Structure formats: structure tokens, C-alpha cells
């Protein structure tokens with residue numbers, strides 16, 4: 001087979017490790033790999049990775065020394081043109097023109113929506129890998145990049161805690177997650193924050209103020225709250241104002257972590273996940289699988305139909321929400 005590999009949507013630490021695994025699995029099995037630059041945009045523009053010999057092909061050596069690097073050597077993009085019929089048909093024409101038989105898209109739910117549409121118009125095979133810091137895809141316990149993004153958030157909390165404790169302040173740390181609270185909840189739990197505001201549950205501002213007063217009475221000197229950017233009450237800056245208006249007894253500051261969470265060297269967990277899934281995706285293609293995403297559930301590699309990965313909102317584990325409550329008294 002000639003297998004096309006690309007990264008799409010927001011980049012995520014570990015995408016490089018996934019590309020490496022897909023390439024090395026494919027070349028070890030005698031398949032050819034075409035690296036497609038900039039996701040669906042590169043497919044439309046015929047923008048392919050060129051190796052050191054000047055050929056539009058990825059070899060085992062093309063992916064040397066990248067397992068530890070954040071970002072993606074294939075680069076990524078959000079591609080409005082692929083949302084149109086014309087754009088999609090151009091991509092299909094290019095797949096045929098370049099003799100590509102199969103694809104490994106690495107991305108999030110938008111990427112898989114696109115892939116599900118693509119296979120309605122193209123007879124090649126598609127096995128995707130979940131690459132997004134949001135961890136918002138069903139069919140896998142964790143997505144590639146999530147572990148690193150949580151680690152970045154926790155490092156920020158550790159630093160904020162020092163100054164929060166010195167000044168007896170409340171810090172609101174805003175993390176990414178327009179529709180999903182996984183990053184906020186895990187960052188809060190692992191960082192020892194007192195509360196998290198997530199899109200999945202109502203944020204009760206008077207309730208938070210009462211809880212913080214209670215903590216202050218028991219001697220608590222500093223507070224950290226982690227806020228998902230998509231919380232229904234607003235991000236950290238808006239929430240700061242709302243807490244002030246609700247007469248919160250702590251002096252409050254807001255910090256927005258933003259795209260810092262998308263960068264950095266992937267954690268060993270992300271490298272492991274990416275390596276297993278990139279390899280499993282190619283092995284699955286070789287066995288004839290298509291229209292599915294490779295994921296890891298309970299430490300086992302599994303395939304899930306693409307449509308099932310984004311059909312429903314991936315629920316936050318309620319036991320972790322309860323755990324955070326118990327940890328903050």
C-alpha cells in the first residue's frame with residue numbers, strides 16, 4: 001500500500017511520535033508512506049513531505065530524532081476549504097492522482113468528521129489516531145497530547161501556588177477546552193486545586209464564594225481554581241469579576257495559560273500512547289480495516305467506527321468530580 005499520513009486540527013504533543021510509529025510500522029511491513037503537510041489543506045494543495053533524497057516519500061530516517069519533539073514535522077492546519085464539496089473532491093482527485101491507497105489522519109473530532117465524509121467519496125482505507133489535547137474523543141481512554149497538556153497545567157499551578165500562598169490570594173488558572181472539561185478537571189486534581197469550573201457542570205458562583213469562606217475559616221491561606229476556557233460562566237477574567245462582585249473574601253488574580261499547553265516535549269505517557277496507536281493504525285490498515293479510529297481502552301488497542309468517536313459528548317468521570325470536592329475541604 002501507499003499510505004498517506006497527516007496531522008490536522010490543533011497540534012498536540014506526541015503527534016511526532018505517532019507519525020514516527022506509523023512510518024516505521026509501514027516501512028517495516030514493506031508499505032510506502034507519503035507525508036501530507038498541513039492536514040486536509042496539504043491534500044488539496046498537493047503539499048507533500050520531501051525526504052533528504054528529494055522524493056515525496058517518508059522513510060524510517062525521515063522520522064529520526066522526533067519522538068521527543070512537540071509540534072509536528074508535518075505541520076497542521078484547520079482547513080475551511082475541506083468543509084466544501086469542491087474542496088473534498090479536489091482532495092479525492094489528489095489521492096487518486098498520487099496513488100494513495102490508505103490514510104492515517106492524526107487529529108481530533110473535526111478531523112474524524114472530515115475523514116468520515118472523505119470515505120463516502122473515496123474507496124481508500126482510513127484508520128485515524130486521536131491527537132488532541134482536549135481528550136474529547138470517545139473510543140479511547142486518553143488522546144495523544146492530553147497527558148503533556150495536563151503536566152503543563154500542573155507545572156503552572158505549582159508556580160502560582162507559591163505566589164498565591166505568599167499573598168494569601170485566589171488564582172484562577174484558565175486552561176484550554178472550549179467544549180470539554182477534561183483538561184481543567186485533571187489539571188485541578190493533579191495540581192491540588194480547590195475547585196474547577198467546567199462546561200459540563202453548572203458553575204455556582206455564590207456556592208464557590210461560600211465554600212472559600214469556609215476554607216478561609218479553617219486556615220486556608222491560598223486558593224487555586226482551574227477554569228476551562230469554555231465554562232458557561234466565562235473564562236478566568238470574567239470569572240474573576242463575577243467572584244469580586246459576589247464579595248469573594250480572597251483577593252483574586254487570573255492567569256490564562258493558552259497555547260502554552262499545546263507545546264513542549266511530550267510526556268512518556270504521550271509518547272507510549274502515540275507509538276502504540278500509530279503502529280496499531282498501520283497494522284489495522286494492513287489487515288483491511290477502514291472507517292475507524294485506533295484508540296486505547298483499559299491498556300488495550302481497539303478500533304472504533306469514526307462516527308462513534310464524535311457522535312456524543314465524552315462525559316467527564318463523575319467520580320473524579322466528586323474526588324475533587326472531597327480533596328478541597
Ligand SMILES: Nc1ncnc2c1ncn2[C@@H]1O[C@H](COP(=O)(O)OP(=O)(O)OP(=O)(O)O)[C@@H](O)[C@H]1O
Nearest residue numbers: 009010040078079082107108109110111113114132
Ligand atoms: N464536518 C466536517 N466535514 C468535513 N471536514 C471537516 C468537518 N469538521 C472538520 N473538518 C475538517 O477537519 C479539520 C480539523 O478539524 P478541527 O479544526 O475541528 O480540529 P480537530 O480535529 O477537532 O482538532 P482539535 O481537537 O485539536 O481542535 C477542519 O479544519 C476541517 O478541514
Ligand SMILES: O=P(O)(O)OC[C@H]1O[C@](O)(CO)[C@@H](O)[C@@H]1O
Nearest residue numbers: 010108132133134176177178262
Ligand atoms: O489554536 P486555535 O485554532 O486557536 O484553537 C484553540 C482550540 O484548540 C484546542 O487547543 C484543541 O482543540 C482547544 O482546546 C482550543 O479551544
